[in-house]
Amino acid sequence: MSTHEGTLFDGLGEPDASLPSGRFASEKVERVLQWFTRCAERSNLEDRFSSVLRQSIDEVLDGQRTGRYDLKDLSKTEKTYLGTKVEIVCQNEFGFSDGSRMDYKISGVDVDAKFSLTGEWMIPTEAMGQICLVMSADDEKSTFDVGLVHVAEEILRGGANKDSKRQMSASGRSAIRWIFKSGRLRRNILLGLNDEKKRLIFSGSTGQQRVNNLFENLLGQMIDRTTVQTTARQLDAPKRVRDARRHLASKGIVILGHQNESVRVASALGIAVPDKSSWISVRLVPAEGRSGYGRQVEINGSWYVRARDDDPAFPAPAVAH
Template identity: 45%
Template sequence: MTGDEFLFEIPNNAESSTSYAGDPEVSAVLDWFRSQRRMEARFGQVFRKSIDEVLDGQRTGRYDLNVKQGPRRVEKTEKTYLGTKVEIVTRAEFELEYGFPMDYKVAGHPVDAKFSIIGQWEIPKEAVGHICLLMTANDVKGSFRVGILRTTLDVLSTSQNGDGKRKITAQGKQKISWLVPDGKLPANFLLQLDNENPNLLSGVFEKQGSGQLRVDDFFRKVQGRLVDRTTVVTVAMQKDGPKRVRDARLSLRDEGIVILGYRKPSPRIASDLGLPIPKQGFWVSTRLTELSDDDPRPAALINGKRWGIWHVGDAHVAAPAVNTDVDD
């Protein structure tokens, strides 16, 4: 079993699989979370931020939690710390009070935070009998789950590990009341690309010592898709991602490539060409060619000329200047 797999299945009636009518404290905690605006999306951002902060791409160039060897490996201690990071970011996102003796106070009741990459939660002695916020996220599959369970002895294994912790049994997991049974985790674009074409990123990251050359090569090779800021700073292994994008615009112009951002006229050009439209913190690159008036392809008017996406056989021309003097 790898870290990319969940170790249990969710029942079809997951959201209502457990009734806590006889446990008003659990009911109150469930009601509180379910009353929160955009709860599912906010939990997704909690996991995305937490994973990205542990990977620390701008310093390490890492984008995959499951790498165990080589310069981009993630140590076991870092994966352990991910649970603490999720606890901290969850508290900040939902403005939760510090609890005693558990991590949080929710609707006036103590709640402990428990995160596991593979959904195999271990409960320490001090949390037995308490309400737990159970969280798990799978970056490869782009999914996450969040649930509530009172961790009484009947849902825990009889055996303990060396630290005195017990695992939630398969039968115990059936009693989890799911707040988010199958959430969509915001994308890890580099991990997504690596799964599609492992050779693509290895070629980019081979350019040691120059963050700018890596960013140039990335936008050269990855065209027509939205690229987020975390991706750029990870490729560059530098903090000033927007500046690297601005310089890449200048570097790639002679190859006919433009990099469109959120500032005008980029969104209009992207729309006219049928490309995804970048919002703030995102970019999309494409190679252009000048079109004749009778060319039926989608065209964008730039500096008084018609431009379209380059196809094999089109003329090789320098790209028009688009947002080359701004960071966005």
């Protein structure tokens, strides 16, 4: 298997030949790596790691209460806690048992979980000689890295911080057996918006107005529950979406979900079908008299196409969501 971005590595990356022979081709690393390989055969491992990291980041940001969607807004204490959150969510996702000395027991091997936003992992004294599952995430680039490393003196820098933790050296990073390098992290929708879009969305004085703005200004983009809750700073995302449907209907905007007529309408128009707890908005106009507009959909006996920017607003057809 080739080693490319977003792909499960097959024990990849041979250890740096300049490092002590055999030190990093540890049998324990191989056993844990094989566990993840077998796991990938049962399910989509990349999606599972993406969900672990996305959930951990979103829970620490706590957007529904704080309105935050950028990790730069976290305090130093919160950034430290993010590592603990990743450790907990990862264990819950994969069902790891507790380790004897480290965080997890995987295929009979003690494994310590280490997360870093920068990929500069700090290794504690007690992890010496142990296996670490190293994880990092770049929310702006929507990527993540996950790998395994056997901690030894040769992979660490000399100086320690006040907690006696030492940073992995540049040559030590070459000892990491990558499971994913630049895996696909589920996108942080609000973080990726330009300033004008953010201004349009957050100009609403109430949570419902901001959610209305969200679906009006992000036509054709998949919107998840966390994005709705962060925008509204309220918990009940489905209700906010239901109300947005009513408020935006006069502008021809329909908000499609994951069930009933939504699935048929999205498929007919050639747009992504939302999964559970996601929505996508589209502005429709009657198809009659409009040529070259692309795919059409029949709703309640009439035909509609996706509107262009300069089309006047027509009332949206009623879709059974």
